[in-house]
Amino acid sequence: MTSKYYHWYHPYKPSAPFKKKVAYFSMEFGIHQALKIYSGGLGFLAGSHMLSAFELKQNVIGIGMLWKYGYYDQSRNKDQTLRPDFVEKHYNFLEDSGHEVEVSIFGNTAVKVRAMVLKPEIFGSVPIYLLTTNLEGNDDLSRSIMNHLYDSNELTRICQNIVLGIGGAKLVQALGGADIYHLNEGHALPAFYYLRNQGVGKESMAFTTHTPEMAGNVERDAYALNDSGFFGRRLSEEELMQETGGSHRLSYTVAALRMANRTNAVSKLHAKVSREMWKGHAGSSKIFPITNAQNQKFWQDEDLQKARKANNIKAFQKRKAHLKQDLFRTVLDQTGKLFDPEVLTIVWARRFAGYKRADLLLHDMERFEKLLSNTERPVQIIWAGKPYPKDMGGIGVFDRLVHFTKYRHNTAVLTGYEMALSKLLKAGSDIWLNTPRITREASGTSGMTAAMNGSVNLSINDGWVPEFAKDGKNCFVLPEADSKSPVEEQDVFDSRNLYDWLENKVLPLYYDTPGKWSDIVFKGMDDVLAAFTSERMARQYYEELYK
Template identity: 70%
Template sequence: MESKYSKWYHPYKISKDYSKKAAYFSMEFGIDQALKIYSGGLGFLAGSHMRSAFELKQNMIGIGMLWKYGYYDQARNEDQTLRTDFIEKTYDFLEDTGIEVEIKLHDNPHVKVRAYVLKPEIFGTVPIYLLSTDVEGNDFISKTITNHLYDANNLTRISQSIVLGIGGAKVVEALGGADIYHLNEGHALPAFYYLKDQGVKKKQMVFTTHTPEKAGNEEHDARHLNRCGFFGRTYSEEELGKEMVNGSMINYTVSALRFARKSNAVSKLHSVVANDMWKDFDGISKIIPITNAQNQLFWQDDVIGKAWTKGNAKAYKARKTELKSELFQEVLEQTGKRFDPNVLTFVWARRFAGYKRADLLLHDLERFHKLISNSKYPVQIIWAGKPYPFDYYAIDIFNHLIHHSKNHPNLAVLVGYEIDLSRKLKCGSDVWLNTPRITREASGTSGMTAAMNGSVNVSTNDGWIPEFEKDGENCFVLPTIDYKLPVWEQDKIDANNLYEILENKVIPTYYDTPKKWQDIVFKAMDDVIPEFSANTLADKYYKELY
């Protein structure tokens, strides 16, 4: 089946500034609410990048995975606690390219991988090729490899990397090859091993490292990976020896940093952390900072954007009230609670991971209850986010917040945290809470899109925030504390600082000096756009990395 999408194709004239053919590999893409192939920030970043690459007419394609069950659908048990549902997805808007490649997985030398294309005209992205092993002719086990994003089974996870990496590289070959192969995080590492054997040069390989978290820097036994087909062919003991670190392990990040001509971290602070993290390994590439960003056209509410451009506070306020009402309709539907658009509303919403500390506000319950029951300065708080479906610690925090909020009319925990709800929360909140332990959040992009919609960041000074913050002028920042302190001590100090800032700065500013609040809102938009818009990011990737 020959289609124009079975060769390197763009429906627009390529801009001469961006003429290099770049193939961008990512395990997840957050493109649109309807296409459920993402889990969180990594996907949101990749999706925004693909939209901006389209807007700038770059010669780029995306290579990703077509997850049959997505990540998971977030619902509730009968007591309102979190339920994870896995529901099959079908997408009529994807086109079968007719490209089918074969890869070797474990003892099966003929696993078929089929490529479907998300055409640019569907959602306004560069072409994105999504890979599936749910193909006629594959055995049952092979068909299930592309079922679940971040499958809990270790062997399946390794197979997913091989499908994305080697399957993806072969699909790019079938499209005519690329000048630049860009791995977004280490998941697609097998691509670099395979491409090197095909004669692709080091100068064509670049890499983005995303996380200082151990779980995000995968590591597996080298001989085990060799048996799985990870390297595209069977490596000799001598070849394996050169790849091993930490005893007999292959660390995806270390290997990718060694392959790449150049790599990037996702904020200035993260580049310091990352260079320090990997400095003891020989042969790794330079890690430069290119701070993550989000697509303004997609994320910013039009009316809010126009009000900001004209400096029209009245129009802004009217629209903000409407957007709050829309969000509060969702709160009412899910929790039976009626929130008031005239009341200062905090939102904490992102992936639920321990270090992000969703429950930091509850650290001192007495002080927290005083904060939420002050009739002179009323507040409303909403939490939302997706824990990993098998991270029982994070799920426990989520459920704890649900139980705690049941008895309070001004606290709500929402489920169904995907692109649509994320947008509603950013548009409908007054304050965006961001509470990671310092140095643990590589970038964190939710606060960028919140700021684009007039939600004021209240944050620890981590990730992208140090590049943006003017404390008290465009956001409110917690004092930086020593990240080497024991975790429980950090939490205690940060929680106290958070209460202080909310009680003495944020809440009184909102109620007592609304003009100053409005200045902060518009100043944040001035400072977030265009510096943290994905068009800036997509431009930097071509100029600084490719």
């Protein structure tokens, strides 16, 4: 029997404002803990978008990749340091869509790409088509393209771009075509080239840029891309130089900016930074913000929200204590440490990238040890997050924290930072700590879902935070360092302020004036729901990006 997902299909009639057919391409989707095809924030964002698109009855489908080993499973060596494990994944809830297309990769003109589909009734998302080359009939090299999300091999990454971009575009055409092809970051850039070759106009192409980090904006050797089939056909030398602006390297972001009809950044500050960053390139001056957001229904604890709606502080505190105990059972299981639900609990949890500064609290050990040993106003601190599996700098920071926390009763580093642990940490924390070097966090959404669960943001004023923050009223915001000063000076400046804010504002408020603390908690919940749910974001995409 032919799957109903053989054609463009939704289990509802699309709502009138959202009838335009949109195909949303993303390297990763964080839809559910059980579907391990995500690494972190980009996937969490894409997943929340797909959940809200379903709730709003939007005419959207997702196009992604079915990774054989996912990102990686985060385990420990004998001494508790980080060990990346790669375990084969299988999902019996995915259905064969009935579609198979072929792409040309590095001279292999018949690499098969099959589309599995995540049906809406499984996790409450719009249909998401997941591509795989791990098929009988493909050679081992072609099958291995799907092994690892963000494979460290550059040529494999190019192959992944082609499968997602060209394979995905061919699939969408087989489903009946789309009005808008939306690239979530530049990973699927070959889709734009393929569509252009097919005569699809610029008005059908939309792009979201996600990072102000140059390292996160992919550049590849133009000749390798041409040999690979990246452009959908072989370009002449003249055409190749035209695409690269006379360089021998192609910037995915610059190319997408030029080819897209409209491009959004992921916060107001990020839009400003991006326009300056890409100044002089076609499309750069028109970058506008659609601030990232997260799905309330998925991320917010329902009982906390009920207590907030009833303005019932006692019920809220009772539920919060219960959620802290849920988190602390994981702390006990992983580290053998008993945490106390009455103690202020600080969580730092996100990707272990250098600019995010997981170890900023360790900058002045004398002050930090004083903070940790304070018995009148005690603290508990938890770190969690995944470095890239071959990022030795990020792994080094993670391992340093493991060794630092190992024999201290009120500090812990947790492994397995995926969607389930993320929910536990956000619901079970009192303070959500965010410490990037300023202007280098494009948006950051973990603080949004933390605030939804009554965790107060203590943050650098970067990314989405300037749009939300009312210091001392709905969160705590640190003074701004000079982003142009040497990083060592920024780290000294930010660490001093972080200790000051904890010692003189956060801890006294939590322990000495619990009524005022509750006011900040509730104000944070109210303000984040007013502007930072993915329902708002999904609407804004239609109203501003797809028009």
